């Protein structure tokens with residue numbers, strides 16, 4: 090085998106897997122250099138980044154969520170703050186924890202342990218698809234696994250904006266019947282976006298209209314789909330993680346927390362399997378354990394998926410009544426605790442009530458930490474300085490971080 094693990098996709102999910110596999114022979118594949126493919130407003134609970142020692146990427150901490158509806162705004166102070174962060178910085182921090190090799194190439198296909206890419210073929214004992222909503226490898230093995238009716242679509246721009254709190258607008262009659270708009274401040278700027286719950290694209294004119302209401306003009310645009318329903322976490326021998334496995338949450342569109350959470354867990358499972366003398370048996374057990382892990386979260390996913398489907402069908406007055414109820418401190422605390430606490434925190438705390446399917450011998454408590462050796466060699470805060478690796482066995486553009494020689 091060329092590698093122990095091949096990971097296609099080097100964003101949240103793929104990098105979280107790689108970060109757990111230091112010391113193993115890991116190949117990361119992506120079209121783009123690390124940290125250059127942001128497609129997200131990058132809002133997440135502070136606790137997620139704290140748990141993974143990624144706080145250095147935080148740009149702005151927010152202590153309230155604000156929901157604007159026609160005629161009424163709802164302000165929810167949060168005891169557990171959210172933040173907006175610098176995508177590139179976060180990716181670099183994760184990347185520094187791994188000693189993976191990066192090949193700038195598009196993954197095209199997988200056949201057992203062989204991944205065919207735009208830059209040649211590579212063989213790995215385990216293969217992970219972390220290519221986002223397209224699930225490039227998974228959908229080659231199982232055509233039809235990416236279902237358009239299970240995708241949301243989001244479009245965003247970054248503009249000058251001073252404000253505090255994460256703001257959402259729900260205006261089904263005026264702006265978008267099946268979706269929301271948002272403004273996530275990041276200091277002097279904000280990521281302002283619009284997302285459709287029915288996968289509707291062509292949102293540019295609506296975003297322009299919304300920006301006009303805020304007295305802003307768009308400054309570039311980027312957008313993509315994001316799933317709102319779980320898919321299979323393994324297909325044949327292949328592991329899928331993050332949006333590739335449909336792990337983005339419905340209703341809120343929160344996909345970073347699950348991608349980091351499941352990526353960290355999957356990396357940990359793969360490490361355990363690769364430490365075993367019989368890789369093939371251990372990897373098959375890892376697949377089983379990973380499927381059980383994801384299955385344990387299915388009820389939470391289904392609830393949010395249901396809420397997303399129901400929201401546009403409910404009368405606005407009823408939605409406002411629910412939002413008003415959540416303004417009550419006791420209700421607000423309970424709802425937020427349920428939302429934040431009952432779903433992946435970024436800290437692998439396997440074994441709580443959403444894990445009925447996981448046998449005790451497959452659980453581990455606490456988060457997989459970097460080993461003492463890793464902690465000593467990783468250098469958080471120092472941007473990666475990629476260099477060309479002339480010793481590459483393939484014709485690919487191979488980049489290896491200079492951490493090895495540091």
Ligand SMILES: Cc1cc2nc3c(=O)[nH]c(=O)nc-3n(C[C@H](O)[C@H](O)[C@H](O)COP(=O)(O)OP(=O)(O)OC[C@H]3O[C@@H](n4cnc5c(N)ncnc54)[C@H](O)[C@@H]3O)c2cc1C
Pocket residue numbers: 097098099100101102103118119120121126128129130131132133194195196197219220221222223225242243244245273282311312313314315330331332333337342343344345346348
């Ligand atoms: C407009 C918008 C705003 C959002 N805002 C938020 C937010 O504020 N908070 C939040 O939690 N979630 C947000 N989300 C959702 C979140 O961005 C995703 O759930 C998250 O990015 C999923 O991470 P991932 O690593 O699975 O996939 P991605 O981040 O999509 O990364 C996939 C990676 O795979 C690479 N890739 C793709 N195809 C190939 C290939 N063939 N070969 C090799 N590499 C490939 C890509 O270049 C990319 O680096 C938002 C989504 C959108 C669209």
